[in-house]
Amino acid sequence: MRGMKRLAAAIFLLSGCLATTLAAADNYPSRPIRLVHGFAAGGAADALSRIIADGLSKKLGQPIIVEAKPGAGGNIAADAIAKAAPDGYTIGLVTGAHAISAATYKSLAYQPAESFEMISTLVYYALVIAVRNDYPAKSLGDLITIAKEKPGALSFGSVGFGSTHHLAGELLNAAAGVEIVHVPYRGDSQSITALLGGEVPIIVGTPVLLAPQIQSGAIRGLAVTSPTRTALLPDVPTVQEAGIKGYDVRTWAGLLAPKGTPPAIMATLNAATLEVLRDPEIKQRLETAVGGEVRGSSPAEMKALIETEIVKWTGVVERAKLPKI
Template identity: 40%
Template structure:
């Protein structure tokens, strides 16, 4: 992962960014809304450890934004409590636009898992932009006698209480999607929680757990080798990295069309002009081919959005996942 981070920074430094309107003194970025902001270095908090897709995306944005603004953009990793430690730090930071949060869908899921969350993901943040989306994959070990989602559903129904599925943590997107699938298909799959995708994938490959919800990039090499069989992906369309794998909807299962997202936010009281300038500048960086290509290699489809569109997505997902968590009585405290 360190090599990945060095490589993307090298690519971004060598790419013809000025041609895309984001050179170090590019007028498209330097003028307009936001006044004299930023007046000092911008802190970009990532509430997860270094090396993952969230961290790589943050560093991919930090380099060109720092050059364009003439101020460093410093990535700060603050992991812990399902991303809530870093998120809470940003929610309570000075709302002057110099402290931002780059996070994932967990931001609107985790608070519902606790009796007393330290922040409200809708009330306490100013959405800047959705940055990209990613799908999750429902995969089975190659010993499972099912080649399609329909065959797997029939198999589980024929053998009550004999099958389980893994996720990369209690209350994670993998767990929540698994519970939606369980209910929609009328199954009795037992959830097995892991501390991250690495141990989950290790047990799936070893056959200790017959099925699991995993990332596209975690699944791809093992699907190609035949060790795993990918039965369905979440989202409204097939994942570009696994074009032969149907969506859940294609397999007859509703409720799995939403996407896991990456997003950028500021504290709630940040000036609107700063929010809009930050959003416009970030969206220009997201259009750079080197950035898009590198994140695609990590299973992330970069998209970008307006602040208002991202706010709508957050409100919708907060309500949706909160309902799933309450209905299934999933708790972390």
């Protein structure tokens, strides 16, 4: 009899918790939502976060407060998101670096795919391999020829170790059979300054930041890393056009939430995000911010993307024999 009473009490408590959860989901959102990202204010991730926050705020009827937690390639922010209450009031924006972290770090306090509920991808964008305008290489083919003649003598700058920019260069090394040494900088602006100042002859950078320098003639874009040319730099050929078949590096940005966020809330966030991405004004703002292509997804598609990218970049890191952090 006593056991039956305990069972009844447990069932009562469980049903009460379930009712509370369902009620919370039905009323969602009833207060401001925090959107966390892991990069410096004023950068691409920050710009994307503020644009999507603006759209979601109007759609959901609550303020979306953007919070930057920069450091460790986005890992500090990802850890904070993973440990937040799974109630839909903390969401995060992550980039391609989220999957790369699994390949470049010895250990993480969270699992990039399993510690989160995915909402949707937002945008994909290519990178640009560029040199100063007075550099001898007039094409990527020329650069590869020079690199083969001088193994280890050339260097390329990027926004930092373990970034998509860095691994795009390492993948080029492997695909073209060359050895161009990586030099990390703290952001695109520093790497562009280093290129213009002659510290490095090559950089891998973000199209939207390199486009003005390319259009002014100060920098020459040798190739974009996507399979097709980018609308922002239509005259810059792709790496594949230079004869390196199968080369494809596109970084991306997407939204996620802590593991265990109720399915009803996740469905609300996914539907609202996809609706925002269909808004012509928001779409144009997002694409202009990074020189990329807006593309939403289902939660399952975003999780599959992250899992695929982890495998891809782990292979690149292992082939390049890069030391893990």
